[in-house]
Amino acid sequence: MNLLSILLTGSLITGVLGANTLGMFNYQQNAGQIIETSKxxxxxxxxxxxxxxxxxxxxKKSKIVEExxxxxxxxxxxxxNGxxxxxxxxxxGEILDFKQEIKDKTRDVPKDVLTSIS
Structure with a gap:
């Protein structure tokens, strides 16, 4: 009976320690994955x-999107100028796309002013 108690207690302790170790391993692995994907x-x-x-x-505007x-x-x-x-x-941090829309400066000139020299 004494031997049976010792074996059961040893099995219980080993099971608890093993489960805790496995839980800690999974937590660390998941934490590393979260850090890596959110960088x-x-x-x-x-x-x-x-x-x-x-x-x-x-x-004017700044937002983060996932595509x-x-x-x-x-x-x-x-x-x-635009x-x-x-x-x-x-x-x-690499520039993926760059678009520029230039303002039409002739729109700001009154109609009665010539834009060319004669």
Whole structure:
């Protein structure tokens, strides 16, 4: 009876320790996966990259989106000469797309003013 108690107690302790060890292993593995998938350059860094690419301007809009499993920042910048749309990879900081819409300066000229020299 004494031997049976010792064996049962030993089995119980081994089972509890094994379950705790397994639980800790799974927690650490999951925590590592969460950290890895949520790593991004941050919105402030993305804005700095976009402003650097346009050489100044005012940020009109900035948002992070996920497309085809990839997160990216979409940033719109306004300057005197036009509007710029910059897409930046949220993980690497790489510029994925850059579009520029130049303002038509002739629209600002009154109709009675000639735009060419005679």
């Amino acid at each position: 991004t350059i941050g919105q402030i860094n993305a804005k700095e990259i976009a402003i650097g690419e346009t050489k100044g301007g005012v940020i 085809n499993g990839m997160k990216k920042y979409e940033i719109t910048i306004i300057k005197q 509007t710029f749309d910059v897409e930046i990879n949220a993980k690497t």
